[in-house]
Amino acid sequence: MALRALVTGGAGFIGSHLVERLLAEGHQVIVVDNLSTGRRAYVPPDALFYPLDICSPQVAEVFQAHRPQVVFHLAAQASVVRSLEDPTEDARVNILGSLNLLRLCGRFGVERFIYSSTGGALYGEPQYLPVPETHPIIPLSPYGASKYAVEVYLPLFRALTGFTYTVLRYSNVYGPRQDPYGEAGVVAIFTRRMLDDAEVVIYGDGTQERDFVYVGDVVEANILALSQKTSAVYNIGTGRGTSVNALFERLARLIGYRRPPRYAPPRPGEVYRIWLDVGRAREGLGWTPRVDLEQGLALTVQAFRAQGVVPRS
Numbered sequence: 001m002a003l004r005a006l007v008t009g010g011a012g013f014i015g016s017h018l019v020e021r022l023l024a025e026g027h028q029v030i031v032v033d034n035l036s037t038g039r040r041a042y043v044p045p046d047a048l049f050y051p052l053d054i055c056s057p058q059v060a061e062v063f064q065a066h067r068p069q070v071v072f073h074l075a076a077q078a079s080v081v082r083s084l085e086d087p088t089e090d091a092r093v094n095i096l097g098s099l100n101l102l103r104l105c106g107r108f109g110v111e112r113f114i115y116s117s118t119g120g121a122l123y124g125e126p127q128y129l130p131v132p133e134t135h136p137i138i139p140l141s142p143y144g145a146s147k148y149a150v151e152v153y154l155p156l157f158r159a160l161t162g163f164t165y166t167v168l169r170y171s172n173v174y175g176p177r178q179d180p181y182g183e184a185g186v187v188a189i190f191t192r193r194m195l196d197d198a199e200v201v202i203y204g205d206g207t208q209e210r211d212f213v214y215v216g217d218v219v220e221a222n223i224l225a226l227s228q229k230t231s232a233v234y235n236i237g238t239g240r241g242t243s244v245n246a247l248f249e250r251l252a253r254l255i256g257y258r259r260p261p262r263y264a265p266p267r268p269g270e271v272y273r274i275w276l277d278v279g280r281a282r283e284g285l286g287w288t289p290r291v292d293l294e295q296g297l298a299l300t301v302q303a304f305r306a307q308g309v310v311p312r313s
């Protein structure tokens with residue numbers, strides 16, 4: 001059945017892939033994005049686009065005009081470093097912006113709310129691995145805290161408004177269109193620098209491990225969440241850790257990059273080793289990651305090569 005779907009952050013990395021997929025499945029898509037990190041060019045022409053801040057009262061007019069049945073909420077201040085520099089702005093976007101949307105969902109009778117949360121930044125340094133959804137929540141950054149705050153509000157709004165929700169806690173997502181100029185998104189940054197034959201910096205000694213999940217798999221989790229009838233929280237990752245040094249080597253091999261990395265001091269707010277237990281998503285969503293790291297990196301390098309040098313936004 002064709003749905004009216006509102007995608008916040010639909011001009012961003014993950015959001016733009018989701019918008020493409022929703023359109024391909026015949027849904028009507030409305031994008032709200034203030035283009036703070038997203039790009040207008042990433043929004044497909046068949047989607048309706050509103051260049052608005054999610055905190056703006058004008059977002060109500062979008063709900064009024066289009067009456068979305070489902071909201072995919074991806075717009076966020078998504079930088080750990082920026083959240084440490086300006087926790088107030090982080091909370092404004094991630095908490096107050098989300099509350100604005102949740103209230104509008106109640107007012108305009110939205111049926112499903114699908115929230116892009118983080119599995120990498122809310123558990124803190126894992127007490128055990130892989131990390132299940134039941135692991136204690138001890139964020140190391142304001143970003144982790146603000147993303148989680150919305151999860152705390154969700155059951156309350158479900159009770160107040162009657163929508164059902166799915167929380168998807170992603171590990172480190174990578175793939176085509178990820179911003180290579182931000183401070184996060186190590187795959188995009190390394191790929192761009194290697195293709196330009198520029199120096200690659202590794203923060204820390206490179207033994208830190210992350211769970212890298214391909215963007216297409218993340219989109220698939222969102223699509224599966226559409227047909228859920230109840231509310232739930234799922235980790236979305238691969239269940240495997242890869243060290244930053246190993247990632248560097250794999251990408252260098254794929255690209256033919258010959259320089260050694262430069263090591264710099266580790267950055268605050270980041271966990272040392274994490275990978276997610278995705279058993280619950282397998283059982284409850286019927287989701288499993290399909291693109292392995294070798295394949296996903298090859299697809300990413302190919303896309304970055306084809307895209308050429310994109311100017312900084």
Ligand SMILES: NC(=O)c1ccc[n+]([C@@H]2O[C@H](COP(=O)([O-])OP(=O)(O)OC[C@H]3O[C@@H](n4cnc5c(N)ncnc54)[C@H](O)[C@@H]3O)[C@@H](O)[C@H]2O)c1
Nearest residue numbers: 009011012013014033034035036037038053054075076173
């Ligand atoms: N990329 C990852 O590894 C990862 C991991 C865990 C969770 N997430 C979550 O996934 C979501 C998408 O992340 P992404 O990697 O695609 O990042 P992104 O920065 O590419 O996308 C975020 C989008 O939101 C928009 N935006 C930011 N503030 C806004 C505001 N106030 N009003 C309207 N639009 C606004 C940006 O312009 C951008 O298009 C975020 O919620 C992020 O927290 C991402």
